[in-house]
Amino acid sequence: MNRNKSMSERIGMVIVYSILILFCSSIILAFMNVIAISLSGKTSVMRGEVTFIPKNVNFEAYKVIIQKDSVWSAYANTLFIIIAGTPLQIMLTCFAAFPLSRTDLVGKKFITLMLVFTMWFSAGMIPMFLLVRTLKLYNTLWALIVPGLISAYNVMIIRNFFQEIPSSLEESARIDGCNDARVLFQIFIPLSKPVLATVSLWVIVGYWNNYMSALIYIRNPKLYTLQVVLRNIVLTGSDISGEVLSAQENDEELLSDCIKYAAIIVTTIPIMCVYPFLQKYFVKGVIVGAVKG
């Protein structure tokens, strides 16, 4: 199967691998630093002794975070938003993308424009805020799901993928008697697993990282999402504007980098666990055996 690789190709591969290794190493080192600091004793961190290996290992920083009830309810809230919002978003995005991928669609230009226009012209924070309140979504978790349900950007991405699917597949399906619905659900969606996985990942991460909307639309502390609570923990004590409070009166525990970095780990690790689940959709050769058009 493989013909002999030429010299230039070997060199090319060496270069590629070197770059990848260097890049990954720098990232690994950076995160080792983060983890090490989060696990180290406060004084060692202060003295700058911690680089990649924790010193005076203790879980104090994590304890501070985990012991707050607010963190757990925040976790639950965020999970709810993800579980409720992601399928809804993907579904609706596909609903928008499929018709737009039909080249002969009547009204296509109009609909596309209507969609694309929203990518650049949004009403702004205050009108949205007033709208959410009028719709009685204010101070509920749905306020963090519904307003962003369809992102024109995602629609375009998926539409592009739908357009790339060889028309021969569709033609042979129609000859077999498929209507639009079956074409969408039985052919297009299964074939679009990579892009759907990508968009799902974006959507999930978007919900996970969402901070501004949660701040604006949620007042009930029991409904705060993860980012809000974590940022609060991290920034407590270093924010006082106007009031002259000495560091003494804010337990200096909370000022330490340990807590800040522990919060990063707590935020990042769960999301990284999502990716392996989606990776199986990034599989090559999905259209193997398709009829060449």
Add this chain to the structure above:
Amino acid sequence: MKKFIALSLVAILMVCVIPGCSVNQSSSSDSAIAGSTDTSTGGTLSDSEAALPFKETLKITQAEVWRPENDTEVLTYNVLQERLNIEIEYIQIPVASADEQYAMILASGDLPDVVNFPGSIYPDWLKYEAIIPLDDLMNEYAPDFISKLSNEDYIFLKSSDGKIYTVPRHNGDMPNVVGLSSLCVRQDWLDKFSLEMPLTLDDWEDVLTAFKNDDPNGNGVNDEIPFGGSLTPIWDAYGLGQLYVRNNDNTLALKYKDKYYIEAVRKLADWYDKSLIDREYITRNKNNTEMQAITYNGICGSMYMTGTHTTDVTNALRVAGIEDALYVSSKLIEGPRGRNVRGRPSVGLSCAISSKANEPERIMQYLNYPFTEEGIELFNYGVEGETFDVVGGKKILKQELVDGGWNTIRSYGINKVNGTSYYWLSDMFLQMTFKGKTVDTMDEISALAYHAYTDKVLGEAAYKDLPSSLNQVQAYIDYDGASLVTELEDMTNQVIMGLKTVNDLEKLIDDVYENGFKQIEKEANELWTILTK
């Protein structure tokens, strides 16, 4: 089949969008503002209505800054509501995003009754008259509060229109410098070179030069930072610690135009050049962790930090092996304007009453409560038997609370950083800081902090911050004073670092003054006259 799915999804979406769909109970804050009828039309309450506890329950909403260690189900708040017969619904605003949240509250027009600002009053709230002036209400309904105010306090309470809008967190009888920063120095390094504690600028220059050149930490590497962190103490020595300099005739003069400003800049540039001050001071981050780090690893000779820093650093260095490490507070730098250190203002800002409140009179009574005998006890010590005991006629906080630290005691609602107005007692502060020990019973290293706090010299040298209302005069807004200040500060820093010349700085100062600050200074002086009347 697929059509069915599609249609039902549409239905679900419509149901979700249409009002009524909420997974969790939304709080009833939207509808419930004041529950009781407004019986006072002219602004005066009858005697029976004014008596505490209120006969008819007062229901109000209070927007309050929320920190993770806070809750509103706290002891003091519950007791307060019981004693006065009030029902308070707290709206918690996360501190990290208070600015945006308050902007949203204002933007929605749905204002709570009581508003607790995290810092100075947001100019928007004043501009759009979202909060009401309290002067008349105070006189009628807040006698205890007024009795605690000194003349100086009024300067800080009044806004740029000369009226008072908030009932503050009052720092009570806290001595001027307790809890604040002082200039600390490594006594053991001084001893090593047989140097006296420096006093004047020249003394300091000699000491810092020795720190730099003679390798006090003995590791053979020239890594010492003789003067780390903030340059404030040096500016203070010239009397330039604030935007305006207070002249003897009680007028204000812009610091950049002061006769000592350029001299100070030259001195600092000189010291930077000789590496006597931290060459990376501009990026050493502002929230203290990096600054502390350089003292903790023993390369910093002196720094402007809080009093307890002396204890902490000494301990940490001794633990790390430097046995005779000793970090003490100095006597400040004496410059052309003598010795100066920033003192603690006596009032912070706390609660304002919004213009949408229905019962400002009774609310004022509620805000007055923390200044009564009962109220002071409640918010400083808590409840007898639960959080403190009376021992020999003095109120002593329970040991578990004191050992738990500030966060623990705040979880009971005592000395909350933000929230209801409050009058602070220094006794409580000392109990907490020194964990119940007195100066006789604490060890030598802890006593370092004690001395840092109570040192008489510091007390005499303390000056009060200028009120923030000076930065809210119309000219400041029109000419965008904040960015002018930023420009000047940036240029100053660049001159100190040797990247620009003093000429550049002088030119910029003149330019900025002609094109804005002259007017700002004039209006600030006008306001100052009003405030200090």
Add this chain to the structure above:
Amino acid sequence: MNVNTVRRIKIAKTTKNKNILSIQEKLAYIKKRKFLYILLIPVFVYLIIFHYLPIWGLTIAFQDYNPLRGLFASKWVGFKHFEYFFRGRDMWRLLRNTFLINIYSLLFAFPMPIIFALMLNEVRNMRIKKAIQTITYMPHFLSTVVLVGMVFAVLSPSTGFINTIITKLGGESVYFVTKPEYFRTIYILSGIWAETGWGSIIYIAAITSIDQSLYEAAEIDGAKKLQQIFHITLPSIASTVVFMLIMRVGRLLNIGFEKIYLMSTAPVKDVAYVISVFVYEKGIIGGSYSFSAAVGLFNSIISFALVITANKISRKISNMGMW
């Protein structure tokens, strides 16, 4: 020829093969493919309620919005805020800085995720490939504050990694973050480090969808690796690349506020002062709802115009575009 005929011909020429349909034909189409339109109903509902209804709120930009009076009762001031924006100090410097940073970013940062995806595609071992993917997209999750802290730490003249190497090689340590000439480089390089992995996901997905048999055929025909990339891989992901490129062009005048703000030390302000920082500073002083709305509207209009232009150019060159 009457006017209508002329028009029909014109339209026929521009739409190439498309037939102009009469109203009846259009309705017939809709009826026949009603499933498609049913799918679009919830989309319409959503767009109208959440995007087009609140657009009325854009009028804030033309008012002196008073929150206690609301949207409909605040004073109308026309273009006052826009004028204030343009008369701001050093408006040209702001625009220049914003624009330059974005152009450099476009040239250097935009291709990175694509190149990275191509490189990753050459890795045969699935396990290693997955591992690399997971590792490289982690930095995206670092908050801006932490990222800037890391950058400053690495570049610190006394304790930073880079300067340690420089001094070991005999040079003098450089206080990088205070030198204006390094600012853009630092800003863009740190962005590349943090975002390449994450940004490549979409391209990896696109590459995954390419028909394997194309490669096999090419091998049989004797094509070398590089040729395969240029003739198979790149054309197949071209529509995605073009899309992302046009989107990027639309953002030519936007720069996220947080990172720049954190990275601007005093000496670099000359090149680091961008529009978002300017708006933020103004916002502190108050009365800013209408002002921010006006700036936002200005931004939107410019971005939209850029996108339309980019799209037109792209269509002319490559017959591909956003719509």
